[in-house]
Amino acid sequence: MALSQGWVKRYFKAFCKGFFVAVPVAVTFLDRVACVARVEGASMQPSLNPGGSQSSDVVLLNHWKVRNFEVQRGDIVSLVSPKNPEQKIIKRVIALEGDIVKTMGHKNRYVKVPRGHIWVEGDHHGHSFDSNSFGPVSLGLLHGHATHILWPPERWQKLESVLPPERLPIQSEEDCLHGSP
Amino acid sequence: MEYGQWWQSLHRTMLRGVLGKTFRLVGYTIQYGCIAHCAFEYVGGVVMCSGPSMEPTIQNSDIVFAENLSRHFYGIQRGDIVIAKSPSDPKSNICKRVIGLEGDKILSSSPSVFFKSHSYVPTGHVWLEGDNLQNSTDSRYYGPVPYGLIRGRIFFKIWPLSDFGFLRDSPNGHRFSDD
Numbered sequence: 283m284a285l286s287q288g289w290v291k292r293y294f295k296a297f298c299k300g301f302f303v304a305v306p307v308a309v310t311f312l313d314r315v316a317c318v319a320r321v322e323g324a325s326m327q328p329s330l331n332p333g334g335s336q337s338s339d340v341v342l343l344n345h346w347k348v349r350n351f352e353v354q355r356g357d358i359v360s361l362v363s364p365k366n367p368e369q370k371i372i373k374r375v376i377a378l379e380g381d382i383v384k385t386m387g388h389k390n391r392y393v394k395v396p397r398g399h400i401w402v403e404g405d406h407h408g409h410s411f412d413s414n415s416f417g418p419v420s421l422g423l424l425h426g427h428a429t430h431i432l433w434p435p436e437r438w439q440k441l442e443s444v445l446p447p448e449r450l451p452i453q454s455e456e457d458c459l460h461g462s463p
Numbered sequence: 464m465e466y467g468q469w470w471q472s473l474h475r476t477m478l479r480g481v482l483g484k485t486f487r488l489v490g491y492t493i494q495y496g497c498i499a500h501c502a503f504e505y506v507g508g509v510v511m512c513s514g515p516s517m518e519p520t521i522q523n524s525d526i527v528f529a530e531n532l533s534r535h536f537y538g539i540q541r542g543d544i545v546i547a548k549s550p551s552d553p554k555s556n557i558c559k560r561v562i563g564l565e566g567d568k569i570l571s572s573s574p575s576v577f578f579k580s581h582s583y584v585p586t587g588h589v590w591l592e593g594d595n596l597q598n599s600t601d602s603r604y605y606g607p608v609p610y611g612l613i614r615g616r617i618f619f620k621i622w623p624l625s626d627f628g629f630l631r632d633s634p635n636g637h638r639f640s641d642d
């Protein structure tokens with residue numbers, strides 16, 4: 283009787299110790315380093331979810347890369363939706379602060395991206411709820427940088443940061459600084 | 464020969480001891496760092512405020528206690544003082560009072576202008592204003608702030624001790640309309 287009680291107490295102690303180490307470390311890892319997410323919707327076709335609702339891609343979101351809010355044009359990023367804070371959206375960065383963008387369907391034809399903001403668009407124009415609807419988004423809403431597709435296995439790949447040529451900014455901050463024509 | 468062996472064994476035990484201690488130290492640092500992250504992210508923490516924009520409710524260099532549960536449960540209300548990431552600089556934080564939630568009608572121009580313009584706070588956003596209206600850069604300058612930028616809600620002042628306690632309502636007597 284005494285032996286089995288001792289065993290239970292020791293097991294319980296070990297469990298608590300492990301629990302209070304493992305849970306905070308795991309939560310911090312998923313919040314600060316990287317996590318995975320399933321992509322839903324067609325706004326990033328054909329880069330993500332080309333099969334529509336048949337098979338959703340699962341992507342690796344890298345939080346560590348964006349801990350200083352550094353993104354490049356062409357990156358695929360996840361952010362907190364400005365219209366619904368309970369939802370995260372995944373889009374491509376088209377323009378950074380200081381760039382002038384030619385919009386597609388926004389109320390203004392040309393928009394200069396303010397300081398601390400970025401312009402994001404889905405690859406599937408017309409089927410995407412992005413900056414053309416809600417304008418430039420604050421960098422503070424940035425959640426992660428989607429770097430790889432992990433599932434389905436036949437779609438394993440590294441996601442490239444490529445900007446479609448027709449979506450290049452009209453005038454970028456670097457152009458202004460170097461005095462372009 | 465003997466000296467070499469003795470030196471080797473001393474080196475080994477010292478190294479093992481030091482290495483073991485270093486690993487243990489690193490392990491504890493990671494563990495407590497993670498607990499601190501979880502505590503601040505999901506429960507709350509102590510914050511020091513700087514700047515004059517929330518006078519007289521919060522003065523420069525006051526220390527306050529912020530809780531982060533309300534924003535996770537979407538329980539931020541009109542009249543709450545919140546900490547949020549600055550819309551124009553994500554690395555710095557701002558501390559303002561929530562004047563309007565989504566859908567509220569807001570007076571978006573200063574009261575001295577003859578023609579007052581109203582606007583509605585868009586979905587997913589809040590309207591923030593400092594209590595010190597003369598000396599505050601807030602939504603009147605940079606527009607409505609997305610709810611996702613809110614980090615936590617300030618509800619208790621710790622320092623200075625003369626002002627210890629729950630925070631007061633807005634001195635500007637806001638008419639919180641429920642349009």
